[in-house]
Amino acid sequence: MAEIDKLFYKLIEEGGSDLHLHETEPPKIRAHGTVMPISETAMDHDSLEAMLKEIADPDMWENYLKTGDLDFAYEMDADSRFRCNYFKQRNGFAAVFRIIPTKIAAVMPCFVVPRQNSNITSAGKFAEAATLNAQPTRKPTFSF
Numbered sequence: 493m494a495e496i497d498k499l500f501y502k503l504i505e506e507g508g509s510d511l512h513l514h515e516t517e518p519p520k521i522r523a524h525g526t527v528m529p530i531s532e533t534a535m536d537h538d539s540l541e542a543m544l545k546e547i548a549d550p551d552m553w554e555n556y557l558k559t560g561d562l563d564f565a566y567e568m569d570a571d572s573r574f575r576c577n578y579f580k581q582r583n584g585f586a587a588v589f590r591i592i593p594t595k596i597a598a599v600m601p602c603f604v605v606p607r608q609n610s611n612i613t614s615a616g617k618f619a620e621a622a623t624l625n626a627q628p629t630r631k632p633t634f635s636f
Contacts, residue, residue, distance in 0.1 A: 496543040497568050500589070502530050504572065509591055511574075515540055515584035540585050544578055565592065 499519055503511045508523035515537050518529040545553050547566050556562035560580035566589075567573045573592040580586065 494543075494546045494568075496547060499530070499543075500568050500572060500574065503589075503591070506530070511589040512586075513540060513543070513588075514581065514586040537584055540587075544585060544587055547576070548578070570594075 499511055499513075503521050506521055506523050508521035510522035510527075512520040512522070512527065513535060516534050518531045518534050520527050520529050544556075548556065548562065548564065552562055552564060556578050562576070562578040564576050565573060566576050571594055573594060574589045575592055576587065576589050578585070578587045
């Protein structure tokens with residue numbers, strides 16, 4: 493198990509959507525719209541570098557060191573995937589991780605009251621129709 497997985501498990505346990513890691517600051521999570529620390533201990537350069545390097549392949553890590561930016565997906569287990577964004581700030585390495593939902597929600601459980609010939613329930617019949625924009629910590633919104 494990667495060292496960072498411990499922080500991912502804490503993120504999931506707290507019902508959060510994002511994990512924020514920055515040198516000289518404690519790890520933080522976004523849960524229910526609020527960013528809060530999950531530790532009192534600030535991350536140092538060496539421990540943050542080890543965590544970030546452990547889940548990136550060597551070529552990606554070298555690219556990050558050169559460009560200061562890296563985006564990829566990380567699968568912790570069959571039920572937990574994360575979008576990873578590494579970047580550099582004035583005080584050093586930083587990264588933000590967002591949970592990627594592994595199950596796609598159906599239209600009906602989204603608290604939509606279907607009507608006869610409703611655009612929502614018949615959207616699948618058309619090549620271009622409605623899209624569902626949902627994030628783990630927000631209510632689903634529809635756009636047409």
